[in-house]
Amino acid sequence: MQASRFITLDDIAPLARGCAVLGTGGGGDVRSGALAAGRAIGEHGEVPLVTLSDLQPDALVVPLSGIGAPTVSHEMIHAAEEPGRIAEEIERIFGRPPTAIMSSEIGGGNGVAPVTWAASLGLPLLDADGMGRAFPEVQMVSMYVAGLPAGLLIMTDVVGNVTTIRPVDGLWAEQIARAVCVAAGSSALMADYVLTAEQARGAVIEGTVSRAMAIGRATEDAADPLGALVAELAATRLIGGKITDVDRRTTGGFVRGTVTVEGVGADRGRTLSLEIQNENLVALEDGLVRAMVPDLITVVDTQAATAVQTEGLRYGQRVTVLAWPCDPLWRTPAGLATAGPRAFGYDLDYIPVEDLS
Amino acid sequence: MQASRFITLDDIAPLARGCAVLGTGGGGDVRSGALAAGRAIGEHGEVPLVTLSDLQPDALVVPLSGIGAPTVSHEMIHAAEEPGRIAEEIERIFGRPPTAIMSSEIGGGNGVAPVTWAASLGLPLLDADGMGRAFPEVQMVSMYVAGLPAGLLIMTDVVGNVTTIRPVDGLWAEQIARAVCVAAGSSALMADYVLTAEQARGAVIEGTVSRAMAIGRATEDAADPLGALVAELAATRLIGGKITDVDRRTTGGFVRGTVTVEGVGADRGRTLSLEIQNENLVALEDGLVRAMVPDLITVVDTQAATAVQTEGLRYGQRVTVLAWPCDPLWRTPAGLATAGPRAFGYDLDYIPVEDLS
Numbered sequence: 188m189q190a191s192r193f194i195t196l197d198d199i200a201p202l203a204r205g206c207a208v209l210g211t212g213g214g215g216d217v218r219s220g221a222l223a224a225g226r227a228i229g230e231h232g233e234v235p236l237v238t239l240s241d242l243q244p245d246a247l248v249v250p251l252s253g254i255g256a257p258t259v260s261h262e263m264i265h266a267a268e269e270p271g272r273i274a275e276e277i278e279r280i281f282g283r284p285p286t287a288i289m290s291s292e293i294g295g296g297n298g299v300a301p302v303t304w305a306a307s308l309g310l311p312l313l314d315a316d317g318m319g320r321a322f323p324e325v326q327m328v329s330m331y332v333a334g335l336p337a338g339l340l341i342m343t344d345v346v347g348n349v350t351t352i353r354p355v356d357g358l359w360a361e362q363i364a365r366a367v368c369v370a371a372g373s374s375a376l377m378a379d380y381v382l383t384a385e386q387a388r389g390a391v392i393e394g395t396v397s398r399a400m401a402i403g404r405a406t407e408d409a410a411d412p413l414g415a416l417v418a419e420l421a422a423t424r425l426i427g428g429k430i431t432d433v434d435r436r437t438t439g440g441f442v443r444g445t446v447t448v449e450g451v452g453a454d455r456g457r458t459l460s461l462e463i464q465n466e467n468l469v470a471l472e473d474g475l476v477r478a479m480v481p482d483l484i485t486v487v488d489t490q491a492a493t494a495v496q497t498e499g500l501r502y503g504q505r506v507t508v509l510a511w512p513c514d515p516l517w518r519t520p521a522g523l524a525t526a527g528p529r530a531f532g533y534d535l536d537y538i539p540v541e542d543l544s
Numbered sequence: 545m546q547a548s549r550f551i552t553l554d555d556i557a558p559l560a561r562g563c564a565v566l567g568t569g570g571g572g573d574v575r576s577g578a579l580a581a582g583r584a585i586g587e588h589g590e591v592p593l594v595t596l597s598d599l600q601p602d603a604l605v606v607p608l609s610g611i612g613a614p615t616v617s618h619e620m621i622h623a624a625e626e627p628g629r630i631a632e633e634i635e636r637i638f639g640r641p642p643t644a645i646m647s648s649e650i651g652g653g654n655g656v657a658p659v660t661w662a663a664s665l666g667l668p669l670l671d672a673d674g675m676g677r678a679f680p681e682v683q684m685v686s687m688y689v690a691g692l693p694a695g696l697l698i699m700t701d702v703v704g705n706v707t708t709i710r711p712v713d714g715l716w717a718e719q720i721a722r723a724v725c726v727a728a729g730s731s732a733l734m735a736d737y738v739l740t741a742e743q744a745r746g747a748v749i750e751g752t753v754s755r756a757m758a759i760g761r762a763t764e765d766a767a768d769p770l771g772a773l774v775a776e777l778a779a780t781r782l783i784g785g786k787i788t789d790v791d792r793r794t795t796g797g798f799v800r801g802t803v804t805v806e807g808v809g810a811d812r813g814r815t816l817s818l819e820i821q822n823e824n825l826v827a828l829e830d831g832l833v834r835a836m837v838p839d840l841i842t843v844v845d846t847q848a849a850t851a852v853q854t855e856g857l858r859y860g861q862r863v864t865v866l867a868w869p870c871d872p873l874w875r876t877p878a879g880l881a882t883a884g885p886r887a888f889g890y891d892l893d894y895i896p897v898e899d900l901s
Binding site for chain 1: 636704705706707708710711719723
């Protein structure tokens with residue numbers, strides 16, 4: 188296998204910054220993940236970043252993610268043994284070891300942590316993920332939308348339990364995996380699908396690790412970080428203002444709530460509210476939708492243009508809310524059925540963000 | 545493999561009657577299980593009943609049970625496909641098919657249903673179980689008490705999901721299996737441990753299928769069924785009376801509650817109360833313990849001497865409460881740590897029922 192490039196220590200900060208932006212508020216904290224990734228590269232060496240064309244058709248790709256409430260995963264670092272236990276179970280089931288690790292979810296900490304998992308296993312990371320963003324539920328992955336049967340989930344936790352689920356469909360996968368996660372203390376490491384490189388073609392969103400690093404790099408030394416980020420994302424600026432209300436609770440392994448942003452400066456007199464379920468899902472102004480899932484909605488610090496995750500939202504923060512189009516896969520009928528507004532209980536017909544502005 | 549004998553259609557009624565008595569109120573309803581077992585023998589033929597000495601040392605024995613609230617399992621018959629899916633997963637993991645089925649829990653419906661599961665798989669039933677009675681939690685099995693590592697649980701449900709758990713210990717097995725069970729609608733079929741015949745020696749309670757049938761046979765044509773049952777069990781008669789209060793609720797996959805029996809006839813003026821968690825756990829009279837788990841406490845209809853399960857307890861019923869000694873395995877330190885009164889949250893030192901009367 189020929190790696191296209193390597194992820195080095197210098198890549199971690201921009202990767203983390205980009206993943207936080209793509210996290211739309213969720214996917215877990217990037218800071219602890221970035222620290223762990225730096226340590227892992229120091230210990231195990233740089234991580235090869237490969238593309239699907241670098242892999243043999245029968246190579247086993249393992250999409251990994253942490254599952255659980257971000258509130259909890261802040262506090263629980265996945266032990267080094269966890270990816271090893273998943274790899275061991277895969278070898279037991281498939282009779283051969285995994286070839287490459289993939290991030291199930293590029294958004295948030297789940298986009299950064301696979302560097303650590305790949306490094307500790309001595310495996311390359313695939314430049315792709317299953318969302319192109321973050322989503323709160325297990326079945327909300329491109330592999331499911333692409334019609335691959337939800338054949339196999341492998342979960343492990345800090346204690347060392349290993350649970351393998353062969354669900355009848357993606358919704359049962361979510362229901363059982365969520366229950367196992369909550370039983371294990373609301374935090375677990377999970378392989379959702381195990382794919383051959385051949386199966387992965389058209390069923391994963393390619394190039395998203397590079398994309399996250401590019402987003403991070405665009406803002407890190409910019410004179411006007413917010414302007415640079417808006418340009419890099421081709422994003423719509425929904426509002427610039429300050430947070431005046433945060434109504435947030437953690438329940439059943441999820442963080443849910445509503446956040447209110449009141450405009451300042453040019454936006455004075457306007458109010459935007461965000462509906463949240465781990466991620467920012469719907470942005471409303473005067474009862475009208477300004478952006479909705481599966482399009483990406485991210486709250487950033489107005490000064491630094493760094494993403495603010497759901498857990499970091501605080502009264503009085505100066506923030507700008509950005510929205511931009513999701514991967515085209517999510518706009519297909521299957522994509523919208525899986526992760527459109529109705530999949531989250533909102534009685535809304537999906538309208539692309541670029542048509543709402 | 546040479547079967548010692550066969551379970552025929554004529555054995556089902558006494559088996560069900562005996563299993564209900566050994567169920568101490570739990571283990572699931574025996575009636576629907578008996579109907580299904582009769583049908584399965586009609587369809588697939590009589591079921592060989594084997595002993596450990598009939599099996600090769602490396603024969604795979606699969607302890608099976610339904611897990612969930614009895615209230616729910618009344619309504620959900622395990623589909624014929626469920627044992628097949630478990631056997632398939634075992635063959636996938638061990639590279640060879642199971643040799644014999646064993647009841648994890650001889651008490652209640654879980655003692656009768658393995659006849660159906662064995663018949664539908666064309667496999668013999670081992671004359672043994674993992675409890676010698678019924679218990680509410682996954683780790684409360686003789687295999688765990690005997691020190692076999694809680695290596696593997698395989699669960700499936702009516703929908704078709706298959707979940708395999710490799711827990712770090714029996715308590716985690718219970719916690720994760722319970723969560724999966726509740727996620728699957730509070731009812732699932734479960735293989736708890738997969739044993740070679742060699743491992744099963746000393747780690748299962750032998751002869752309990754025959755014992756259940758003998759208990760059932762002792763009462764079925766007796767002139768004085770209650771007297772015959774007391775003699776067969778060598779039981780202590782705690783009280784004969786009527787039920788004056790039933791406080792029972794289903795929560796988190798369990799039935800919990802308290803039942804009050806006021807004495808009639810010779811027992812007039814006395815009151816016995818029973819503490820229940822799926823099974824009858826503690827019998828109290830005037831604040832003093834008369835019998836406690838792991839000894840067996842069963843409520844029977846005074847007239848017919850048939851066991852009344854937790855779900856069947858009704859205000860006004862004329863009942864007699866019996867108690868008798870558990871298998872010696874449960875009286876060892878490991879047995880009491882697993883299923884003694886403190887394992888259920890009662891601050892009581894265990895005293896054998898024969899020392900309390």
